[in-house]
Amino acid sequence: MPDTSSRTEKLGAVLRQLRGQGPRSRARLADELDLSRSAVSGLVVELEELGLVRTGGVERSGLGRPGTTVELDGRDVCGLGAEISVNHVSAVALDLRGRVVAERRESLDASGLGVDEVLDRLVALVARTEDEVRAAGAQVVGLGVGVAGLLDRGRDVLTLGPNLGWRDVPLGAELRGRLGAAYPVLLDNEGNLAATAEAQPGDPTRQDLLVLYGEVGLGGGIVADGRLLRGRQGYAGEIGHMIVDPGGRRCGCGRIGCWETVCGLRALLGAVADPDDPVRDPSLSLDDRLAEIDRRARLGDARTVAALDQVGGWLGIGAAILTNALNPGAIVLSGYFAHLGRHLRPAMEQQLAAGVVAPHVGGTQVVVSTLGFAAAVRGGAAVVLEAVFTDPTLVTRPPAAVSGGAR
Numbered sequence: 393m394p395d396t397s398s399r400t401e402k403l404g405a406v407l408r409q410l411r412g413q414g415p416r417s418r419a420r421l422a423d424e425l426d427l428s429r430s431a432v433s434g435l436v437v438e439l440e441e442l443g444l445v446r447t448g449g450v451e452r453s454g455l456g457r458p459g460t461t462v463e464l465d466g467r468d469v470c471g472l473g474a475e476i477s478v479n480h481v482s483a484v485a486l487d488l489r490g491r492v493v494a495e496r497r498e499s500l501d502a503s504g505l506g507v508d509e510v511l512d513r514l515v516a517l518v519a520r521t522e523d524e525v526r527a528a529g530a531q532v533v534g535l536g537v538g539v540a541g542l543l544d545r546g547r548d549v550l551t552l553g554p555n556l557g558w559r560d561v562p563l564g565a566e567l568r569g570r571l572g573a574a575y576p577v578l579l580d581n582e583g584n585l586a587a588t589a590e591a592q593p594g595d596p597t598r599q600d601l602l603v604l605y606g607e608v609g610l611g612g613g614i615v616a617d618g619r620l621l622r623g624r625q626g627y628a629g630e631i632g633h634m635i636v637d638p639g640g641r642r643c644g645c646g647r648i649g650c651w652e653t654v655c656g657l658r659a660l661l662g663a664v665a666d667p668d669d670p671v672r673d674p675s676l677s678l679d680d681r682l683a684e685i686d687r688r689a690r691l692g693d694a695r696t697v698a699a700l701d702q703v704g705g706w707l708g709i710g711a712a713i714l715t716n717a718l719n720p721g722a723i724v725l726s727g728y729f730a731h732l733g734r735h736l737r738p739a740m741e742q743q744l745a746a747g748v749v750a751p752h753v754g755g756t757q758v759v760v761s762t763l764g765f766a767a768a769v770r771g772g773a774a775v776v777l778e779a780v781f782t783d784p785t786l787v788t789r790p791p792a793a794v795s796g797g798a799r
């Protein structure tokens with residue numbers, strides 16, 4: 393039973409119940425949240441004025457006479473997400489129901505351009521996304537930014553971005569200074585944000601997850617009992633730097649044989665084609681290059697198939713170690729792995745079956761993400777929207793509601 397000791401907490405509890413369980417009557421909400429019907433009616437009025445819920449549907453299921461239902465709304469409340477990756481910067485706006493209001497991505501070479509240029513481009517992308525949100529009459533409640541590297545979240549400093557080639561960058565201060573934003577700006581590792589996007593509140597099959605976010609590096613996020621595992625200093629999830637191939641290739645972090653040296657995008661591209669092949673041309677869109685690799689694999693091109701089997705096998709070797717440690721309900725293939733998941737999965741599952749000690753791989757399923765490279769940026773938006781589900785009064789009343797007009 394949720395703690396509903398204060399009004400804010402009660403408002404949040406109603407909102408979360410509607411998100412997790414779908415539209416329902418006030419009577420049912422009262423029953424489920426152990427509140428009186430009049431209390432629920434008052435809370436619903438307040439949430440409706442904030443534009444966070446709407447009423448009017450008819451509840452058909454259940455016994456007794458049908459009642460009007462309350463459902464999650466929040467189409468005028470947006471969270472922004474952004475991502476700084478080695479190959480791209482991106483921005484998205486999601487409304488409270490998780491629908492995409494605006495989305496854009498720009499390909500670039502972050503390590504070549506350097507910090508200032510990349511941040512300028514990211515901020516321009518965020519500003520255009522924000523303009524679109526405001527033009528649609530919606531408000532922005534915050535920005536969540538994912539970055540490919542280790543983040544000191546206490547100071548909002550990027551300690552190390554092995555593949556960006558960045559070290560000790562005060563990202564939080566730099567971004568806030570450039571944005572001059574009136575809303576909160578949160579920073580997190582992109583693997584953590586991808587995991588946040590993949591873990592769905594209320595879905596029992598999405599409470600224990602290992603998310604593998606394939607990029608130039610290999611980011612990861614671990615969700616246990618519905619919560620992101622951060623560890624003592626927030627550096628949990630750096631699974632790309634598990635050493636699986638001692639004596640192998642040098643990693644961007646300086647070590648030898650890290651998991652991402654055999655599973656990251658560089659490893660795949662190196663194995664799949666010669667240097668002059670267009671799929672290795674960084675000036676072309678990564679989506680198009682991955683689509684071409686997918687096409688070749690479907691046609692049965694021997695080199696492509698062998699390269700994908702090799703990467704899939706390495707994915708399985710590392711995933712087996714993590715599965716023995718964590719017994720996740722699902723391993724989600726995200727980022728570039730999602731684009732090529734159908735080709736990577738057979739070899740991966742073979743290595744998982746060989747390496748996991750629990751019978752039937754401990755019930756762990758390998759799942760291909762439907763979000764792909766969008767996972768991290770959507771997770772950034774979801775994180776700032778989560779604040780509204782905790783405290784709905786963070787939202788300001790829409791002008792139409794203040795003036796009493798129709799919306």
Ligand SMILES: [Zn+2]
Nearest residue numbers: 633643645650
């Ligand atoms: Zn490494």
